[in-house]
Amino acid sequence: MPTDKALPLSRLGLFMVLGIFFLLFGFGSTPASGNLVATPWDKVIHLLVFSALAFGLSAARPKAPISAVAALALGIGLADELHQYLVPTRQPSIDDWLADAAGTFCGLLLWHWLGRRRLNGSACRP
Template sequence: MSFGQRCLYLVPMLLVMGTIFFLSSQPGDTLSLPDIADLDKLLHAGIYGVLAASTLFAVQGNRWRARPRVVAVFVVLFCMLYGLSDEWHQSFVPGRTPDILDLAADTVGAAIMVLLWLRCPWCTRNPGTPGTASRQQRAG
């Protein structure tokens, strides 16, 4: 895979990150969510689940793909750190405040997506290896 092709895999992740940054840049008085309990936490978990999925897509074909558990930990930590930077960023936006529960929702959303990815047999197999062959090799 060429360098240009590898860079294209980053585009969805960068678009999601840009969307999160844009949304968190909106002043607090311009946000209007329906009055549903914990809807903001559900939205945080959802968008960070999408960030995790796009990050997993970005590392496909990478040599780390052969180690799904390492990738899983990396992706959850990456999303958590991006969530932390997003909460810090919100501290500078009028009408917005950082919230540790938002960060928790971000991390949970990313972790759920990564766990789903780990359970998906064709998502975690080594590139170029039939799905059952990689399991047979691990089994013995």
């Protein structure tokens, strides 16, 4: 029986994705979520959230094709922008979706650089 108590990377990725879903579609559905961050800094938040989402999706399903992960993350971004029509204090924006796309790209790069190295056991050791 393994004694390693570290959280497996795939489970960590799943928790990341679930947490982001809660933020986007749970908290993001409340009027309090509108105008939390001033423009243009809201684009930085989009980039960071979708970087984490793409990394989390990749970690949760490490054998999934990169195109499938990208399509799923971009679809989630589009769904988030469309769902903002239903929230009184929020407004959808193509600029937000483009920031989501940039974040998705960054998260996939991070996964390729960091996540796959860890799975292959080739991470740098001190």
